[in-house]
Amino acid sequence: MPAPIRLRELIRTIRTARTQAEEREMIQKECAAIRSSFREEDNTYRCRNVAKLLYMHMLGYPAHFGQLECLKLIASQKFTDKRIGYLGAMLLLDERQDVHLLMTNCIKNDLNHSTQYVQGLALCTLGCMGSSEMCRDLAGEVEKLLKTSNSYLRKKAALCAVHVIRKVPELMEMFLPATKNLLSEKNHGVLHTSVVLLTEMCERSPDMLAHFRKLVPQLVRILKNLIMSGYSPEHDVSGISDPFLQVRILRLLRILGRSDDDSSEAMNDILAQVATNTETSKNVGNAILYETVLTIMDIKSESGLRVLAINILGRFLLNNDKNIRYVALTSLLKTVQTDHNAVQRHRSTIVDCLKDLDVSIKRRAMELSFALVNGNNIRGMMKELLYFLDSCDPEFKADCASGVFLAAEKYAPSKRWHIDTIMRVLTTAGSYVRDDSVPNLIQLITNSVEMHAYTVQRLYKALLDDISQQPLVQVASWCIGEYGDLLVSGQCEEEEPIQDEVLDVLEGLLVSNLSTPVTRGYSLTAIMKLSTRFTSVNRIKKVVSIYGSTSLILYCCNDPISSWISFNFHLTECPLSVCQTFQLQLLSPSSNVVPALNQGTVTQVIRVLNPQKQQLRMRIKLTYTLKGSPVQDLAEVNNFPPQSWQ
Amino acid sequence: MMRFLLLFSRQGKLRLQKWFTPMAEREKKKIIRDMTSAVLARQPRSCNFLHWKDLKIIYKRYASLYFCLAIEDQENELLALEVIHRYVELLDKYFGNVCELDIIFNFEKAYFILDEFLMGGEIQETSKQIVNRCIESSDMLQETMEEYMSKPAF
Numbered sequence: 069m070p071a072p073i074r075l076r077e078l079i080r081t082i083r084t085a086r087t088q089a090e091e092r093e094m095i096q097k098e099c100a101a102i103r104s105s106f107r108e109e110d111n112t113y114r115c116r117n118v119a120k121l122l123y124m125h126m127l128g129y130p131a132h133f134g135q136l137e138c139l140k141l142i143a144s145q146k147f148t149d150k151r152i153g154y155l156g157a158m159l160l161l162d163e164r165q166d167v168h169l170l171m172t173n174c175i176k177n178d179l180n181h182s183t184q185y186v187q188g189l190a191l192c193t194l195g196c197m198g199s200s201e202m203c204r205d206l207a208g209e210v211e212k213l214l215k216t217s218n219s220y221l222r223k224k225a226a227l228c229a230v231h232v233i234r235k236v237p238e239l240m241e242m243f244l245p246a247t248k249n250l251l252s253e254k255n256h257g258v259l260h261t262s263v264v265l266l267t268e269m270c271e272r273s274p275d276m277l278a279h280f281r282k283l284v285p286q287l288v289r290i291l292k293n294l295i296m297s298g299y300s301p302e303h304d305v306s307g308i309s310d311p312f313l314q315v316r317i318l319r320l321l322r323i324l325g326r327s328d329d330d331s332s333e334a335m336n337d338i339l340a341q342v343a344t345n346t347e348t349s350k351n352v353g354n355a356i357l358y359e360t361v362l363t364i365m366d367i368k369s370e371s372g373l374r375v376l377a378i379n380i381l382g383r384f385l386l387n388n389d390k391n392i393r394y395v396a397l398t399s400l401l402k403t404v405q406t407d408h409n410a411v412q413r414h415r416s417t418i419v420d421c422l423k424d425l426d427v428s429i430k431r432r433a434m435e436l437s438f439a440l441v442n443g444n445n446i447r448g449m450m451k452e453l454l455y456f457l458d459s460c461d462p463e464f465k466a467d468c469a470s471g472v473f474l475a476a477e478k479y480a481p482s483k484r485w486h487i488d489t490i491m492r493v494l495t496t497a498g499s500y501v502r503d504d505s506v507p508n509l510i511q512l513i514t515n516s517v518e519m520h521a522y523t524v525q526r527l528y529k530a531l532l533d534d535i536s537q538q539p540l541v542q543v544a545s546w547c548i549g550e551y552g553d554l555l556v557s558g559q560c561e562e563e564e565p566i567q568d569e570v571l572d573v574l575e576g577l578l579v580s581n582l583s584t585p586v587t588r589g590y591s592l593t594a595i596m597k598l599s600t601r602f603t604s605v606n607r608i609k610k611v612v613s614i615y616g617s618t619s620l621i622l623y624c625c626n627d628p629i630s631s632w633i634s635f636n637f638h639l640t641e642c643p644l645s646v647c648q649t650f651q652l653q654l655l656s657p658s659s660n661v662v663p664a665l666n667q668g669t670v671t672q673v674i675r676v677l678n679p680q681k682q683q684l685r686m687r688i689k690l691t692y693t694l695k696g697s698p699v700q701d702l703a704e705v706n707n708f709p710p711q712s713w714q
Numbered sequence: 715m716m717r718f719l720l721l722f723s724r725q726g727k728l729r730l731q732k733w734f735t736p737m738a739e740r741e742k743k744k745i746i747r748d749m750t751s752a753v754l755a756r757q758p759r760s761c762n763f764l765h766w767k768d769l770k771i772i773y774k775r776y777a778s779l780y781f782c783l784a785i786e787d788q789e790n791e792l793l794a795l796e797v798i799h800r801y802v803e804l805l806d807k808y809f810g811n812v813c814e815l816d817i818i819f820n821f822e823k824a825y826f827i828l829d830e831f832l833m834g835g836e837i838q839e840t841s842k843q844i845v846n847r848c849i850e851s852s853d854m855l856q857e858t859m860e861e862y863m864s865k866p867a868f
Contacts, residue, residue, distance in 0.1 A: 128743070151826065231834040257839040391792060
């Protein structure tokens, strides 16, 4: 049998395929060859074949038939085989496959191998994908290697221990003795992984945390040496000595100082030193500053240090680098609750970020801006936020509109300002307003009694301009239905419309293609309500009868303040109507005529579907003429037995 | 910790995948699809961070390759950029002016280098020289040097 094609030859061949089908054919052919080679238990070329399989796996093709072959490679004596075998195991195997446990013995042997690079392979594989069972079996070996003087192995053993602890937290104790001298190491690799191990232990166990607090002075010393030491070519990154280690130490200090006054005090000076001395011209320096700020904000630092930290974030906001502006906004968002006043000082810079071109930055700036709104700055902030709402991308509009409503509700300086703000949102971003805003806005308007005339006039005007934005149209319709009398009576500042004009507008909504069924329901209900406020009752009856007799969905608003059902005997059987919490079906009344002199009754059945188990209430409005004069009678039924709706 | 590292081309072809937590094959494929579409859709001058589920995704383009690193929420994004940069430097030192073709034809070496730099989602070695020395020494142990070191003409 000829030698199997070499890995890089195969790669080159596959890359010449011009179509997906051609590639698949090549892959299938090669897989078949590899399979038969595996079946023949060919030791010489097993490594080559598995490597090829790994390449094909990366292209997205199945490679599970190579799993056992990886194990055979791991068990081989050749380093080349082991290297590919372990790589294959990490790529093709995981703890879900039972076959992975077969690795345990090989790994155990290799952990004790005479060549450190073989030991390294075993540690790496165990530390990346070792299952809980494997970790239990091999934890002892890892612990042994954690105490070796070989720094190459020690650093890997530390991270392997981290993995073991993550998989089997109960084993954490057994690594405690080995941690004793870890920080006295000079080797940065060992130092770094040791700090990671200590961090993991402290995060998982309050006892460990208390135990390791005594390391704070040592950590402070190491950090100080890193900052003060001269140029070290081995660890230098743009003039900073081992930024990775610095950041890790800062993080461990954060955890150790978190709820402890003494530890926090012990690290106060070094934090101030890092905060003021770190070079900020490159990303690497800012990465360290960022970590320092996070640490300062999380421990029990004195107020001067906290202000220093927030000012660093403020400077970040002015940085040309987008990434730095972004992390500044994210961090400020985290601290805005606890250090509100300090963050407020940077409000104008934050608001400027609303105009940033980057989408992620804009979003953060928007969230932070809303967090900074208070009674003192509401007018100015709202101006900026409404401007933002006007010009921002659609993906922001819904959240921004909600935010504006919330802020306005909390801090509105006057009712008129409040209504104006709502109007502005509805007219500029009306289609993005959330569905639940509509009933909330209706509630708000209802409660602002002195603003009813102003509100209905403004909403009516808005409708004249634009009927495409459904939430606006719905709120406007509702208002007109409720306060239509104020609209036409001359109580408004501008020239009042006449009744027919108003009905024209509402009818226009009914027929418009732009109106959703819910909107049509709102406008029909409004028209019906106006039958008691307007005099053009005939016109209204005609409209209602037209739409009542088609299969249009009738919407009955269940708003407890003003909901009522019109007993209009011109209505024929109505189809199921849709409301937000109730579904109503009005069946035909038993008769069109109520007998005189109490000689009989008319019954009409209303079926109510109440899935949210809201309390049932009914308001009945009767209008009739008595001796030529119109009479109106209102009745309310509030005593539906609880069983009927609970 | 870091959760995964992906390298892919501008056409979305995967060049390297390192997973630091166990995951089903199906899930990995979905994540690769999500990452490539999310990163390739980014505007040219956006910041290098985006959010995906509960993770922060740090991505950076070097020539024709996108490096995409997923980190947990408490990790430092700016440092993650340095991690990516360090890996690129290591590749560059090893291959000499590294390009995408080097990674394609020598993917196993890219993994070997990565496994000396990171482990279990954490940084293993912070010195460039030590990582390079280890890789070179390991390479010397290879029994079939010719096959390993062969560089076919592209």
